[in-house]
Amino acid sequence: MPSQREPYLTAKLQGFGTTIFAEMSALAVSTGSINLGQGFPDTDGPREVLDAAIAAINGGLNQYPPGPGMPVLRQAIAAHQQRFYGLTYDPDREVLVTVGATEALAGALLGMLDTGDEVVVFDPMFDSYAPCIALAGAVPKPVLLRPPEYAFDPDELRAAITAKTKLILVNTPHNPTGRVFTMEEMQCIADLAIEHDLVVVTDEVYEHLVFDGAQHIAMASLPGMRERTLSISSGGKTFNTTGWKVGWLCGPAPLVQAARTAKQFLTYVAGGPFQPAIALGLGLPDSFFHGIATDLQAKRDRLLPGLVQAGFTVYPTSGTYFVTVDIRPLQPDGDGMAFCRALPGHCRVVAIPNEVLYANKAAGRHLVRFAFCKRLDVLDQAVARLRTLG
Ligand code: PMP
Numbered sequence: 001m002p003s004q005r006e007p008y009l010t011a012k013l014q015g016f017g018t019t020i021f022a023e024m025s026a027l028a029v030s031t032g033s034i035n036l037g038q039g040f041p042d043t044d045g046p047r048e049v050l051d052a053a054i055a056a057i058n059g060g061l062n063q064y065p066p067g068p069g070m071p072v073l074r075q076a077i078a079a080h081q082q083r084f085y086g087l088t089y090d091p092d093r094e095v096l097v098t099v100g101a102t103e104a105l106a107g108a109l110l111g112m113l114d115t116g117d118e119v120v121v122f123d124p125m126f127d128s129y130a131p132c133i134a135l136a137g138a139v140p141k142p143v144l145l146r147p148p149e150y151a152f153d154p155d156e157l158r159a160a161i162t163a164k165t166k167l168i169l170v171n172t173p174h175n176p177t178g179r180v181f182t183m184e185e186m187q188c189i190a191d192l193a194i195e196h197d198l199v200v201v202t203d204e205v206y207e208h209l210v211f212d213g214a215q216h217i218a219m220a221s222l223p224g225m226r227e228r229t230l231s232i233s234s235g236g237k238t239f240n241t242t243g244w245k246v247g248w249l250c251g252p253a254p255l256v257q258a259a260r261t262a263k264q265f266l267t268y269v270a271g272g273p274f275q276p277a278i279a280l281g282l283g284l285p286d287s288f289f290h291g292i293a294t295d296l297q298a299k300r301d302r303l304l305p306g307l308v309q310a311g312f313t314v315y316p317t318s319g320t321y322f323v324t325v326d327i328r329p330l331q332p333d334g335d336g337m338a339f340c341r342a343l344p345g346h347c348r349v350v351a352i353p354n355e356v357l358y359a360n361k362a363a364g365r366h367l368v369r370f371a372f373c374k375r376l377d378v379l380d381q382a383v384a385r386l387r388t389l390g
């Protein structure tokens with residue numbers, strides 16, 4: 001992040017600089033490194049999903065799709081919520097297709113927040129949360145997730161809620177920690193949301209990527225929560241199509257309407273031919289959804305022991321693409337930013353310094369995130385390189 005003031009940049013975005021993912025992916029390319037930084041898979045997703053997009057392009061679906069998204073995709077999203085969580089949504093009024101989960105988050109936050117509103121958010125957080133809250137003129141109220149478990153303290157959550165709190169932003173499975181919130185934690189958040197009459201926005205992009213038999217819990221499925229929850233997800237992680245940027249949100253019509261009003265003026269629409277393809281993917285059999293979690297779990301289990309052997313303190317991860325480590329056994333000053341900037345020079349591997357994802361910078365300074373959504377041979381190669389560090 002630049003310390004200097006950027007002359008033409010709005011005051012709301014001063015300090016946000018260039019995203020760490022752009023910086024580190026560029027570093028991976030310029031140094032020929034293995035990129036375990038930005039989370040994207042290095043293999044294609046299901047053939048039939050890719051073929052459906054090609055067929056849509058060849059079939060002439062190349063103009064603006066409808067504002068809320070193509071009916072076939074909205075119906076498939078509603079069917080997916082019913083199938084996996086027992087939640088019923090009206091595809092016409094309660095589902096909105098967006099440009100990735102990123103735009104769903106932006107639409108929800110810009111559509112619902114007024115200047116001075118407070119957003120309770122768990123720290124660390126995905127990199128777009130803080131700038132979107134800032135663009136809305138609102139204020140983040142971070143609640144720290146502490147390693148090794150990355151659980152939150154319910155008293156700290158309660159204390160973060162004030163008369164100005166408008167919504168709670170929840171991400172589970174959680175990036176960057178890999179934490180999958182338990183039923184007890186979800187219930188704690190739900191109880192407070194109901195007690196204080198708050199909206200909950202949930203980022204569930206890794207909903208199908210959970211390990212060791214853990215279960216992703218949809219906040220909207222808890223009693224009393226459907227009517228106050230906006231659930232966000234995306235096809236990118238589930239179908240290995242992060243570059244397609246097809247996302248969505250579901251919720252009660254007034255919440256969806258607020259997000260839709262903002263979304264109209266961000267991009268209006270996108271991803272026409274990809275929408276029927278993601279619709280097809282959402283209808284794939286259970287074996288597909290089990291398969292992607294099992295496959296990713298095997299990749300996690302390949303990388304983690306390698307990181308231990310390389311000398312890091314490695315924290316457990318139950319979902320997502322990511323594992324976090326404490327670098328201090330290898331770099332006693334604990335400067336994760338310096339460590340990540342130097343790592344490609346030392347051994348041609350790229351990782352993400354977690355500090356940039358923290359509001360409480362001191363808490364994340366010595367932590368670094370590695371992505372394991374890569375082929376096993378690539379992970380092996382990365383481990384071999386990292387083992388030269390010690
Ligand atoms: N939220 C989280 C927690 C993420 O990890 C990502 C992935 N980059 C996103 C949102 C954005 O998803 P998309 O690529 O669909 O915009």
Ligand code: GLN
Nearest residue numbers: 021022037038039040175
């Ligand atoms: N979700 C991915 C990550 O956290 C990619 C993020 C991005 O490039 N915006 O690494």
